[in-house]
Amino acid sequence: MNETLTLHPDGRTTVRMQRRLPHPPDKVWRAITQPEHLAAWFPAEVTIDGDRITYGFGPDGRITQHDPPHVFAHTWGDDHLRWELQPDGPHGTLLSFTHTFTDRHGAASFTTGWHTCIMAMLAHLDGRPFHHDPAAMARLHDDYIHILGLDPVTVDDDTVRLERQLTRPADDVWQHLGGDHATAGQTPPAPFTVSGVPAGPVMRAETGKILEYATERGTVRWELTEGTGHGARLILTCTGDPSVADDWRIRMEELASELTSFTK
Template sequence: MNENLTLHPDGRTTLRMQRRLPHPPAKVWRAITEPQHLAHWFPAEVTIDGDRIGYGEGPDGRITEMNPPHVFAHTWQDDELRWEIHPDGEGSILTLTHTFPDRHGAASFASGWHTCILALLASLDGRSTAPYATVQPADFARIHEDYIAILGLDPVAAADDTAVRLERQLARPADEIWHLLHGGDATPGTPPPAAFTAPGVQPGPVTRTETGKLLEYDTPGGSVRWELAQGTGQGARLVITHSGADTSTVHAWRVHVAEVAATVAG
């Protein structure tokens, strides 16, 4: 599979994924546009009524292009999905472009679509398919971390002479991450657990904690704030803000965030 990201001036991001399927375009077209076939691999319960497309919950989307058996495009909340099918010998080239506002969620989207396309291929082959929800967390976490590397998702969202801010989608829920990092050992007035520090950062006492959500501590020149919030897909979004820092700390935090992600992925 070929994957890449495009960042747009308006802040939106497009994920492009492509795979060759050993099935003719007409058969692939039915699999991606007919609800009875979508039920075998798509991550939501789809209904289609005219140019409206429903996903079982949340607002309906709108079909923006339908050109059988080549192009099927539709919206899903704030996202845009475009499926293109091109003949390739006796098979097809399937290209998915997914445009969304959350760049840091790209690895979660890619992991999900990777899993779905495997189920799509199994369905086309006539093999049994496992629902998206049955994928084991450890397997999904490993795929997610692979896509972080493939897509080049650097966690540094901002860095200047007064602060460093890193944002990174993780592959586990916040409560599991908090436990793995020993967040429960943090108490105001005492040093933070080692997992919440980075080489070269001199941690002062913890100033605030919220279980599974937040940990703050002082440093000689400012403060460090860890936040675990709702992320894209099955995991939490980690945001680390180190105020009073400078750009020399970026590398240390980048390496440490990669180590945390590896610990979370298991």
């Protein structure tokens, strides 16, 4: 695998992936541009009418570059996708793919999805079935967090903030953390805490959404929101002591690992 992440001054993010495919560019070109082939691997139903592309969900797009069989680029709402094909030996293709988007913390989810799509495209080109493995995708997602350097922690004055895309929906995360046992005025369930931050009483608990509690120096707030793909986005803030950033970073890694094997 070969992936890089670029952050742009305007706040947008680009993921770039390269794959070597044992098929000639003309054949790969058909797979990335013809709806009857896209149906075998692309994550949405595609209809092309001139330079307009409609998808089975989400906003429409426009073709921004069409240079057969070398470059095919198009928008999908505010996102931009670009596929570049170069000959690789007598019968192969070097595929370079870029996806530019605004949600930096969704990069691992996007990259996992596109890796899986390209593997499905390769299976289609090979003429063999492709088997989707959600557990393997969850593990790959967390690998991409590290491969792409997506450190979830920022520190601003006395506030530590972590944001991370998770691989499970909010209700599963809440259940795993023991959120249903949170009671206002009582100490929060242990999975919501770290040893470096003595926990005080729960101040607010909204099932599947928010748990907030007091500490000796400030507050801790766990918030689960809609994320990229099928998982929730976790936003955690701890005020009062910026020195505990590593404690929360470690706890976030532990939680991500636990969720890959969590069962109801």
